[in-house]
Amino acid sequence: MTHYAMVIDLRRCVGCQTCTAACKSANATPPGVQWRRVLDLESGEFPDVRRSFVPVACMHCANPPCEEVCPTTATKKRADGLVTIDYDICIGCANCIMACPYDARSIVHEPRYAYGDAPIASEAARFDPARLGVATKCNFCQDRIDLAARTGQVPGRNPEVTPACVNACISGAMRFGDINDPASNVSQLLAQTEHFRMHEELGTEPSVYYIWDRK
Amino acid sequence: MSTALPHGPNRIAPRQQANWDWRAASNFIAGGSGGGLLLWTALVALHGGDARLLQAGGLALIAAGLTCVWFEIGRPWRALNTFRHFGSSWMTREASLAPLLFVAGLLAVSSGQAILAAITGLLGLAFLYAQARILAADKGIPAWRHPRCRPLVVATGLTEGAGLLLCASGAAPRLWPVAVLLAALVALRQFAWRRYLAALANDGAPAGAIRALRRIDARFTWGGNAAPAVLALLAAVSATPLLAVVAGVLAAAAGWHCKYTLVCRAAFTQGFALPKLPVRGRGTSGAGIKPGWEKSARRLAV
Numbered sequence: 001m002t003h004y005a006m007v008i009d010l011r012r013c014v015g016c017q018t019c020t021a022a023c024k025s026a027n028a029t030p031p032g033v034q035w036r037r038v039l040d041l042e043s044g045e046f047p048d049v050r051r052s053f054v055p056v057a058c059m060h061c062a063n064p065p066c067e068e069v070c071p072t073t074a075t076k077k078r079a080d081g082l083v084t085i086d087y088d089i090c091i092g093c094a095n096c097i098m099a100c101p102y103d104a105r106s107i108v109h110e111p112r113y114a115y116g117d118a119p120i121a122s123e124a125a126r127f128d129p130a131r132l133g134v135a136t137k138c139n140f141c142q143d144r145i146d147l148a149a150r151t152g153q154v155p156g157r158n159p160e161v162t163p164a165c166v167n168a169c170i171s172g173a174m175r176f177g178d179i180n181d182p183a184s185n186v187s188q189l190l191a192q193t194e195h196f197r198m199h200e201e202l203g204t205e206p207s208v209y210y211i212w213d214r215k
Numbered sequence: 216m217s218t219a220l221p222h223g224p225n226r227i228a229p230r231q232q233a234n235w236d237w238r239a240a241s242n243f244i245a246g247g248s249g250g251g252l253l254l255w256t257a258l259v260a261l262h263g264g265d266a267r268l269l270q271a272g273g274l275a276l277i278a279a280g281l282t283c284v285w286f287e288i289g290r291p292w293r294a295l296n297t298f299r300h301f302g303s304s305w306m307t308r309e310a311s312l313a314p315l316l317f318v319a320g321l322l323a324v325s326s327g328q329a330i331l332a333a334i335t336g337l338l339g340l341a342f343l344y345a346q347a348r349i350l351a352a353d354k355g356i357p358a359w360r361h362p363r364c365r366p367l368v369v370a371t372g373l374t375e376g377a378g379l380l381l382c383a384s385g386a387a388p389r390l391w392p393v394a395v396l397l398a399a400l401v402a403l404r405q406f407a408w409r410r411y412l413a414a415l416a417n418d419g420a421p422a423g424a425i426r427a428l429r430r431i432d433a434r435f436t437w438g439g440n441a442a443p444a445v446l447a448l449l450a451a452v453s454a455t456p457l458l459a460v461v462a463g464v465l466a467a468a469a470g471w472h473c474k475y476t477l478v479c480r481a482a483f484t485q486g487f488a489l490p491k492l493p494v495r496g497r498g499t500s501g502a503g504i505k506p507g508w509e510k511s512a513r514r515l516a517v
Binding site: 009010011013039040041043044050052054056065067068069070071072073074089090091092093094095097098099100101102103107109132133134194196198199202204210211212213214 | 297488492
């Protein structure tokens, strides 16, 4: 059974936010909403100071607390590992936002535009009223994954069916693929490296892995 | 443990959640008090008392809380979708209890039958428990998901209900049983509160959440628990209605303040943490970081 996962090599990430921009472009999220963003962490004290960049978004947990608490079944976990939201069912109660330990979800109640009260042409063209008053988040570019199921292409290998952030990453830090396939790029990468998942102690079993060293 | 500074507005450290405001808090405040009140009025009815007015009050509180929530949700006209996930969502379970509770409650109020009051009381307790579980299931808020938050929310709901009952009992010929009940419940609530605070500090929680809870600690302990306990016992001994009313109001108001703080002041998000810093530059990894948490080091061991 296919289970899509993302592997992010923290050693490679340079914090350029290209994935953030690609996500905004691909998903037309309004100002103030970032389905993907890159954390910029400074740690330590002079002279032992470090800076780390950590791309974060929905972790598409295998045991998603958002799905458990959702009173409407709008949030669902698919067999291929994607956690999705049905905008036609969601009531915007925000219980899923409280349940998500990854700060991955947003609700926008009123239209927001980049320049004042009126949309620019591109915003008007892509405005989706179904997204108002409901929870939204990264969906691993669900449409592309669904396209792969129809065309036989391989997410993570063929760009047309790979999440926009992964395609856009300039340093090759982000990889995507089927973690249940031992030959996939993500499985191979995880086999060769030391990695962790965010907040593993909470039992959510995220599908996003962070590499911090080689084995 | 290294220190870590959030660099820019990128929400690394825990922050107070901004999606549930006073309207959501009102549901926990009014719904919890209403559930507790329905339970205690059921006992009154089982002992032959006429508590129908108070039962109506309990139902009104729960209705008011649910109405507040209705005004908070993004798509209020889809509210009936709330009933679709009984299998795992405590919000669905809470919502499903409401119609049962109102039917039983209205029948109890109109008929005055003790058995219906008892059923309503049990449903009120279940409603209160469901509210506690809603908070417990929200893993993104460390102060809510802590296992000791649940008993506190139940204990304060029961205490608030008893406080409201004692207010109404001020005019009754025998108020001492309710006064003693309230004194016992505020003691229980204080016990749950202390255990909760101690466990949060010991197990680790966002510093902002602990600060917000500590800020109300003295007020809650002395004004919200100790004072009503003493006043309730004095009222029981002296049969002074005014003391009973003051004790009841203090006990209820303290519970509301506590729940408002839980939802609107101490509901800090999880934030982000790195159990290991990536190997780059000098070729060595660094110690983990967990910005914005108190006592988090032992959770970071990989």
